[in-house]
Every structure is written in structure tokens, then in C-alpha cells.
Amino acid sequence: MSCWQTIQDYALRSLGIGERLLPREDFTLCEQVTLIGSGLLWNIYFGTLALLAGFFLATAVAVGKGARNRPVRKLSEWFIFVFRGSPLFIQFFFAYFLFLSLKSHVAFFDPFTSAWLGALIVLFLNTAAYSGEIFHGALRAIPKGDVEAADAYGFSGWSRFRRIVWPTMLRLAWPAYTNEAIFLFHATTLVFFSGFPAWRQKGDALYYANYFADKTFNPFVPYPILAGYFILLTLVIITLFGLINRRLNRHLPQEARRGLRLRVNVIR
Amino acid sequence: MFEFCTDPETLDSARWLACYLTTGKHANFYISFGTVLLLLAITAPTALAFGFGGAMAARSRVWPVSWLGKAYIALVRGVPDIAFFLFFVIALDQAFEWVRHQVLCPDWDQPIRQGNDFVVCAAAKLPLSSAPQWVHEVYGFFVAVLTFAIVFGAFSANVLFGAMRAVPRAQLETAEAYGMSRRQTFWRILVPQMWVYALPGLSNLWMVLIKATPLLFLLGVEDIVYWARELGGTANPRFTAYPHGDWRTWYFLALLVFYLLFTRVSEIFLERLMRKLTHGQATTGGMAQAKRGGA
Amino acid sequence: MKRLIATAAVLAFSAGMGWAEETVRLGTEGAYPPWNFINDAGEIDGFERELGDELCERADLDCEWVTNDWDSIIPNLVSGNYDVIIAGMSITGERDEVIDFTQNYTPPDPSSYLALSKDVNLDEAVVAAQANTIQANFIAEKGWTLVEYATPEETIAAVRNGEADAVLADHSFLAPIADEEGDLVLLDRQERIGGGVGLGVRESDEELKKTLDAAIQSMKDDGSLNELIKKWDVATTF
Numbered sequence: 001m002s003c004w005q006t007i008q009d010y011a012l013r014s015l016g017i018g019e020r021l022l023p024r025e026d027f028t029l030c031e032q033v034t035l036i037g038s039g040l041l042w043n044i045y046f047g048t049l050a051l052l053a054g055f056f057l058a059t060a061v062a063v064g065k066g067a068r069n070r071p072v073r074k075l076s077e078w079f080i081f082v083f084r085g086s087p088l089f090i091q092f093f094f095a096y097f098l099f100l101s102l103k104s105h106v107a108f109f110d111p112f113t114s115a116w117l118g119a120l121i122v123l124f125l126n127t128a129a130y131s132g133e134i135f136h137g138a139l140r141a142i143p144k145g146d147v148e149a150a151d152a153y154g155f156s157g158w159s160r161f162r163r164i165v166w167p168t169m170l171r172l173a174w175p176a177y178t179n180e181a182i183f184l185f186h187a188t189t190l191v192f193f194s195g196f197p198a199w200r201q202k203g204d205a206l207y208y209a210n211y212f213a214d215k216t217f218n219p220f221v222p223y224p225i226l227a228g229y230f231i232l233l234t235l236v237i238i239t240l241f242g243l244i245n246r247r248l249n250r251h252l253p254q255e256a257r258r259g260l261r262l263r264v265n266v267i268r
Numbered sequence: 269m270f271e272f273c274t275d276p277e278t279l280d281s282a283r284w285l286a287c288y289l290t291t292g293k294h295a296n297f298y299i300s301f302g303t304v305l306l307l308l309a310i311t312a313p314t315a316l317a318f319g320f321g322g323a324m325a326a327r328s329r330v331w332p333v334s335w336l337g338k339a340y341i342a343l344v345r346g347v348p349d350i351a352f353f354l355f356f357v358i359a360l361d362q363a364f365e366w367v368r369h370q371v372l373c374p375d376w377d378q379p380i381r382q383g384n385d386f387v388v389c390a391a392a393k394l395p396l397s398s399a400p401q402w403v404h405e406v407y408g409f410f411v412a413v414l415t416f417a418i419v420f421g422a423f424s425a426n427v428l429f430g431a432m433r434a435v436p437r438a439q440l441e442t443a444e445a446y447g448m449s450r451r452q453t454f455w456r457i458l459v460p461q462m463w464v465y466a467l468p469g470l471s472n473l474w475m476v477l478i479k480a481t482p483l484l485f486l487l488g489v490e491d492i493v494y495w496a497r498e499l500g501g502t503a504n505p506r507f508t509a510y511p512h513g514d515w516r517t518w519y520f521l522a523l524l525v526f527y528l529l530f531t532r533v534s535e536i537f538l539e540r541l542m543r544k545l546t547h548g549q550a551t552t553g554g555m556a557q558a559k560r561g562g563a
Numbered sequence: 564m565k566r567l568i569a570t571a572a573v574l575a576f577s578a579g580m581g582w583a584e585e586t587v588r589l590g591t592e593g594a595y596p597p598w599n600f601i602n603d604a605g606e607i608d609g610f611e612r613e614l615g616d617e618l619c620e621r622a623d624l625d626c627e628w629v630t631n632d633w634d635s636i637i638p639n640l641v642s643g644n645y646d647v648i649i650a651g652m653s654i655t656g657e658r659d660e661v662i663d664f665t666q667n668y669t670p671p672d673p674s675s676y677l678a679l680s681k682d683v684n685l686d687e688a689v690v691a692a693q694a695n696t697i698q699a700n701f702i703a704e705k706g707w708t709l710v711e712y713a714t715p716e717e718t719i720a721a722v723r724n725g726e727a728d729a730v731l732a733d734h735s736f737l738a739p740i741a742d743e744e745g746d747l748v749l750l751d752r753q754e755r756i757g758g759g760v761g762l763g764v765r766e767s768d769e770e771l772k773k774t775l776d777a778a779i780q781s782m783k784d785d786g787s788l789n790e791l792i793k794k795w796d797v798a799t800t801f
Contacts, residue, residue: 021703025657085531086524087479089493093520100724113726137468175430176469183476186348193350197721198694198711201703206351207694210634213354214695217384217637217661223355231346292605358635358642365643384641384661385767390585393643398586401627485632488639498594498601501716504739507596508603511743514720 003030014038014202022201022211029221032212036225039205040233045116046204047185050123054184057128059166062135076132083129088122088187092195095122115196123191127184131177138173139165171248178241182234205229276509288510297495301526304481304491307409311416312474318421323428341429344422353486357415361394368392412487416480423473431466432458464545471538478530496523586625587771589615590645593630595715597735597795598651598760601630610795611649614668617787618762622778634695637662640763646771647764651733651797653697653757663766665775667759668788669798674698674757676750677722677737678729683750691718691727697756698731722747733757735797760798 009019011034023031064076083091099112112118142165150164170177189206192198198207205226212222272279273287288294325337344352365388369380373389380388390396395403435458443453484491500516591599593607602608607628619626629645640648640662653671654664674697676683676690685707692699694711702709710727712718719740721727730737734753741749762779764772782788789800 020706024700081531082528084475085528087482087493087527089482090520090524090527093516094524097517100726104724176472182345189348189350194713197691197717197726200709201699201711203711206348209351209354211695213638214634215657217641217658219355219358219635219638223351226351227347230348230351231343234346291603293601293603294605296601296605354635358638361644362642382767385765386642387765387767388643397588397646401629404588404629486635488631488644490630497714497716501714502719502740504596504743506739506743507600507608510603514716514723516716 003028003034006030007034010034011038012041014041014204014208016200016202020200024215027212027216032208032222033225035208035212036205036222037229039203039208040229042115042191042204043185043188044233046120046123046188046191047181049120050127050188051181051184053124054127054131057124058131058135061128061132062139062169063161065132065136066139079125080129080133080136083126084133088126088190089194091122091126092119092190095119096196113196114199115191119191119196122195123184123188126187127180130180130183131173134173134176134180135169137176138169141172142168167248174241174245174248178238178245181237181241185233185237186230284510291510293495293499296490297492297499300490300492300495303409303489304484307413307416307484307489308478308481310413311420311477314413314417315420315424315473315477316470318417319424319426319428322421322425323432326425326429327432337425341422341425344419345426349419349480350483350486352419353415353483356418357411357487360411360415362386364394365392368394408488412484412489415487416477420473420477420480423476424470427466427469427473428462430469431462434465435461464542467538467542467545471534471542474534474538475531478527478534492523492526496520586627587619587647588627588629588645589619589647589649590629590631590636590640591615591648592633592636592650594633595651595736597739597797599649610791610797611651613795614782614788614791615647615649617782617791618775618778621781622774624774637763641765643765646768647762647775649762651760652763654759654761655697655757658763661766662763663768663772664761664763665772666779667761668779668782669760669792670801671755671757671759672798673734673753673755674701674731675734675737675753676729676731677719677741677747678750679722679725679746679748681748681750683728685729685752688728689726691721691730692732693718696732698733698754701754701756702731719747738796 006028007030010023010031012018013022013035015038022035061076061079064072065080067073067076095118096113099109099118102109103113112121146164146168147160150160155164189204192203192207193210201211203211209222209226213219216222270283270287270290272283273290276284276287279287322337322340325333326341328334328337365386366380369376369388369392372391376389378387380386395407439457439461440453443457448456481491482493485494496519497516500514500519502514503511505511591607591611593599593601595609597610599607599609599611607630612628615626615628618624631639631645633650636648636650636652637658639645648662652658654667658664676685685705689708689710690702691710691712692702693715694713699709699711710721712721715732715736718727718730718732722730723744723746729750731754734749737749741747762775764775779788782791783801792798792800
């Protein structure tokens with residue numbers, strides 16, 4: 001079977017499109033690369049959606065943690081503490097358990113025990129907590145002068161937040177937030193590994209790498225392929241976030257931009 | 269453990285629980301908490317050393333060294349830790365044995381790779397196959413520490429690299445103006461000052477490291493999660509004197525509490541450390557200045 | 564005691580060294596009752612524990628037990644971290660290409676289905692299995708709806724809570740569960756998937772394989788193996 005044929009059969013196998021049976025014997029490199037790449041679609045799906053949705057919740061809890069209202073502050077603090085303080089796989093375990101029991105009472109929760117929704121929710125909450133902490137640190141680091149200047153120009157309330165505080169917070173938090181994005185994409189490999197069941201052999205990149213390692217008994221081929229994919233993915237993330245970073249800092253003179261980049265890890 | 273534990277079936281629930289929680293299997297569970305803490309205690313400084321080495325290499329003016337340092341940081345950071353653990357330990361172990369084989373058995377005439385098998389001479393085995401079990405376990409633990417240190421070393425190298433560059437240029441220029449060599453400037457000015465910039469990033473790494481310990485079982489170390497799974501699963505009366513249903517929820521709840529407490533304690537400790545590091549340093553002002561954007 | 568011809572050769576070189584006692588390390592999973600599991604005392608127990616100890620006794624080997632995760636049990640064997648796999652491992656063609664098996668010490672154990680009721684239509688049912696097992700492969704090939712879990716415990720839980728309609732696994736693993744839990748029943752249908760169970764050794768360890776083969780044969784001959792199988796109820800007897 002030619003490699004092109006393999007790609008046609010298996011490139012979308014993780015979504016259930018194409019050949020139903022996975023390769024059984026005489027595993028070629030092409031099959032391994034194609035199927036593991038196919039599984040990567042799920043990692044990208046989980047990572048991207050969780051990150052996008054998590055971004056908004058993160059902003060909310062970051063503001064919440066600094067709020068003067070005590071219940072709001074305590075709630076945000078506890079949310080961040082619980083999700084940052086426990087390993088992801090324990091969160092998966094309890095979420096799965098919770099969704100199962102909800103499902104038996106309310107039909108609405110039926111899809112929640114599937115990875116595409118259930119695991120996404122856990123990853124969303126998880127990244128919201130981590131990013132929330134980063135944003136909170138950035139909020140505290142916003143120079144007083146910026147806010148005072150905003151006041152002087154007559155900004156207040158929502159418009160001051162949206163036009164002044166929020167962009168500055170993003171600028172300060174961005175390097176650490178990039179790290180969080182990388183960690184999140186890496187964490188998506190845990191979904192099927194210890195968390196949610198895989199239906200009809202539709203899994204993520206690690207699921208297929210595991211499949212091949214188990215069939216060939218040779219971990220030195222599939223896992224390095226997986227590693228290669230993730231290095232590429234990480235490079236893409238760094239590039240995209242770098243572009244956004246440039247846009248966030250486009251008003252600054254060249255030298256100050258460098259200065260910002262230098263403090264990559266100060267906040268996180 | 270207790271004398272009344274001989275016949276668990278006849279016990280009332282309080283005594284039953286007391287006996288149940290003191291079985292040898294549970295003792296293993298409790299010991300594994302110590303294992304995890306010990307591993308963290310050894311891994312953290314080791315990873316920091318790797319990170320320091322990596323950051324220094326990345327800063328080097330000799331380009332192959334700096335290229336090597338940067339490649340280490342970029343490659344290892346780019347790979348999910350699970351994927352790394354799944355094949356790296358075996359590779360590391362084989363690499364050690366291969367080196368020992370070359371040194372100890374130069375007269376060996378058979379191939380090391382025989383089909384799928386990796387065969388080195390008996391003297392090169394690590395540990396020797398005649399070694400007692402505890403040596404094997406210590407060795408396994410050591411390899412796990414090393415693997416963790418390599419992974420988290422890359423992350424801390426990244427943090428330290430950033431921190432070294434965050435130390436205000438003026439500080440270094442002043443040192444040079446006083447006639448310090450590049451080496452002296454590095455060790456006497458840069459290194460003592462960089463920690464305050466590195467600490468937030470390192471603290472975060474520590475938190476991530478704590479939460480990576482459930483992956484220890486992949487490295488052959490029986491950690492708390494392994495035992496929680498093992499103990500929490502349905503216990504069939506045919507195989508145990510203490511049968512019970514699916515109790516994983518309770519065991520994982522205990523783990524959750526452990527991890528949350530550990531995180532809290534770490535947070536408090538790191539906060540104190542941060543205050544201490546900032547105190548008395550010329551950087552308190554410098555920090556505020558740096559925050560304002562551009563030193 | 565010379566389990567490697569090579570070992571002898573090396574030892575011959577090092578004249579000063581004493582004749583070090585060679586230890587044979589037995590690798591098992593420790594999570595698969597009644598074959599192998601961790602007992603209340605925290606020790607490896609089960610059919611294979613008794614079998615392994617007896618085989619070592621008969622072959623006059625000094626044996627040491629180690630546990631290893633199922634997923635990496637073969638890579639760690641070929642890498643030399645232990646010398647024998649004794650973990651209820653069925654002799655299959657694909658495994659045989661990578662490692663060697665001794666003769667089987669149990670006849671093929673059929674795979675059974677465990678479900679909440681006897682009238683499950685497998686063609687339309689959701690069938691659970693542990694990920695990456697021969698049972699998972701079997702279900703996938705049948706074209707049924709397969710759902711895979713990371714551990715055996717979770718596959719049973721899935722049937723209990725209705726996520727899956729049935730679970731396919733080794734009969735000897737499911738039977739004690741069906742006995743204990745009234746709600747769960749075994750279907751009448753069984754599948755013959757695996758071969759018998761044998762000890763796995765490295766292909767380069769010809770000597771050790773022969774030694775163990777002889778020991779298994781002697782247990783088969785005097786009937787002690789059948790007694791052990793009956794005692795733990797792991798399979799049919801020879």
C-alpha cells in the first residue's frame with residue numbers, strides 16, 4: 001500500500017472518517033506518521049477551544065481576585081487555587097465521575113461524558129485558572145501612572161478597563177501566557193491517556209502513538225514521532241503568540257519592545 | 269497491625285477501618301508519599317542545576333555551545349512530558365549500559381543489538397543482575413530523578429535565561445567599569461541579582477513539577493496515584509480479607525487534599541522567600557522600575 | 564546456573580571475581596487477579612506468584628519479583644530490566660516476533676462478556692475493553708462499537724453505570740466479579756481469542772528458555788500444574 005493511499009485512508013481516522021480498521025501488521029513509518037498526525041487534530045481542537053474560551057473566564061477571575069467584593073474575591077481565589085493546586089488527571093477523574101452521575105438524572109448531560117465536551121470543559125476551567133493567576137499578577141503590575149493618566153483623560157469604569165487596563169495587562173502577561181498555552185497543548189495528551197474513554201478507536205496523538213508502541217513493542221519510533229509533532233506545534237504557538245505580542249506592543253519604540261521581551265518569565 | 273485484626277469479617281466498622289487502613293498494602297501507600305516528597309526534594313535542585321547549565325550554555329559566546337543550550341531548551345520544552353517519559357527512561361538506561369559495556373567489556377564480540385534485544389555483558393548491567401532488589405529500586409528512582417531533572421531543567425533554563433537578561437544592564441556596566449572581568453561580573457553581580465527575577469517563574473515551575481508526579485509510575489516508580497488506584501479499585505473477597513466496592517473516589521479525594529495542602533504550603537513558603545530575596549537588594553526599586561517597562 | 568553462555572564467557576575473563584550468584588528477575592503487572600495481584604500485605608500474590616516460585620525452585624534459580632506497567636512490559640524485557648515476563652501474557656504471533664515464549668502453562672483461556680443482563684445484542688451494543696488488548700482488537704474487527712478505557716477497573720465501572728452494555732475480557736478475570744456482584748452476569752457467548760499463556764523471555768536468552776521449559780514440563784508431568792490451575796481457577800486444566 002502506497003503512502004498516499006495510507007494518507008487517504010487514515011489522515012482523518014481520528015474523526016471517524018476513512019478506513020475503520022487500524023493497521024494490524026507490517027506497520028510502516030508512513031502509517032505511524034499519518035495516524036499520529038491524525039490524532040493531533042484532537043490535541044489542536046482541545047487546546048485551541050480551551051484556550052479561546054479560557055481567555056475570557058481568565059480575565060473575569062483575574063479581575064475577580066482583585067475585586068473589593070468579598071464573595072467575588074473569595075470565589076475567584078478558590079477557583080484558581082483548586083484548579084492550579086491539583087493534578088489535571090484528578091480533575092479529569094472527578095469531572096468524569098460528576099458528569100456520569102448528572103447524566104443519570106438529567107438527559108441534558110448525555111454528551112458530557114464524551115471527551116469532546118467533557119474533557120474540553122475541564123481543560124477550559126484548568127487553563128482559565130492558570131491564565132487567571134497570570135493576568136492577576138499582570139493587573140497588579142500595571143504602572144500606577146498609566147491608570148492615573150487614564151483618569152486624567154476622563155476615562156472611567158468600563159471604558160478605562162477596556163481601553164487602558166486590559167491592553168496593558170495583556171502586554172505584561174503575554175510572555176507568561178505564551179508558556180501557559182504551550183503547557184495547555186501538552187496537557188491535552190492526558191485526555192485519553194487517563195481521563196476519558198476512547199470511542200471506536202478515535203483518539204488523540206498519544207492514543208495512536210500508544211497503539212503503535214503496543215503493537216510493535218518498540219517505543220523508539222512512535223513516541224519520537226509524537227514528540228516531533230509537538231515540537232512543530234509548539235513552534236507554531238510561539239510564532240502566533242509572537243505575532244500577537246508584536247501587535248500588542250506596536251506603539252512602543254523598538255528598544256522598549258526588547259525590554260518587554262526580556263522579562264519573559266518575571267511574572268509567571 | 270492491631271491484635272484484633274486476625275478475623276476482619278467479625279469486626280465492627282470502626283475497628284474494621286482501623287485494620288483496613290493499616291494493612292501492608294496501605295503501608296506501601298503511605299511510604300509512597302515519602303517517595304514522592306523525596307523525589308521532589310532531590311529533583312528540584314538537580315533540575316535547577318541543569319537549568320543553570322542550560323542557561324549558561326545558551327548565553328555562551330562560543331556558538332556551538334550556545335546552539336546546544338538553545339536546542340536543549342527548545343526541544344525538551346516542545347515535547348509533552350508524558351511523551352518524553354514513555355521512551356526516554358529506557359533510552360537513558362540503555363545509554364548508561366552501552367557506555368559501561370564499551371569500558372568494561374572491550375573483548376565482547378557479539379552485537380549489542382540482537383534483533384529486538386539489547387544485550388550487554390553481565391558486568392555492564394545496571395545495576396548488576398545479582399544486586400539485591402533495593403539497589404534496583406534505588407537505581408530506578410535515580411533514573412526517574414534524572415529524567416525529571418532533564419525535563420524541568422529545560423524549563424528552568426528558559427526561566428533563568430530570561431532572568432539573567434532581566435538584570436539591569438547598568439548593574440553589569442558598573443561592574444565592568446570597576447574593572448571586573450566578564451567572569452567576575454557574572455558570578456558576583458549577575459548571579460546574585462538574577463534570583464529575584466527568576467523566582468516567580470521558578471515558583472511556577474515548582475507548582476508544575478508537583479503536579480507532574482502522578483506520571484512517576486511511567487518511570488517505574490510506584491507513586492501515590494498508583495497505590496490509590498490499586499487500593500481504591502473494587503476489592504473482591506476472593507483476593508483480600510477486606511472486600512469493598514469501587515472506592516477510588518475516596519482515595520482520589522485524599523490525593524486531592526494532599527496536593528492542595530502541599531500547594532498551599534509551597535505558596536506560603538515561596539512568598540516568604542520572595543520577600544526575603546527582595547529585602548535589602550538594590551532591586552526593590554529596580555523591580556518597580558523594570559515593571560514600568562524598560563530598565 | 565549459566566543462563567547466558569555469554570555470562571560464562573565474561574566471568575571466565577574476570578578470574579579474580581567470585582562466581583557471583585545469578586539472579587533471575589521475574590517481571591509481572593500486579594494488577595490482574597487471580598493471575599497476579601498485590602495482596603493485603605502489599606506483596607505480589609496469585610496464581611503466577613505460586614507458579615513462578617515453584618518453577619524457580621525446580622530449575623534451581625534464584626528469583627526476584629518486580630512489577631512493571633503493562634504498557635511497557637515488553638520493551639523493558641528486551642532492554643534487560645528483568646529476564647522473564649510472567650503476567651498472564653497470551654502467546655500471540657505478533658508478540659512472538661519480538662520475544663520468545665516458553666511452552667504454555669495454561670491452556671487458552673476463553674474471553675467472556677460481562678453485562679447487566681443476558682439479552683445484549685452485541686451488534687448494536689457498546690462493548691468496553693481495556694485499551695490495547697487483544698479483546699479491544701477483536702471488537703474493532705467485528706465492527707462493533709468499541710469503547711476503550713485505560714484500566715480494567717474502569718471497563719467494569721462503565722458497565723455498572725451504563726456507559727457500556729458489555730465488557731469483553733479474559734474469563735478468569737470476569738468470573739470472580741460476576742460471582743460477587745449480583746447485578747452483573749456473564750453472557751453465554753465466549754470468544755477464543757488468545758493462545759495459551761506462557762512465560763516471555765528475550766530471544767537471545769535461549770538457555771533460560773530451555774531451563775524454564777523443562778521446569779514447566781515437570782510440573783505438567785506430575786500434575787502439580789493442574790492443581791495450581793484449579794486452586795486459583797485461572798483456566799481449564801491440561
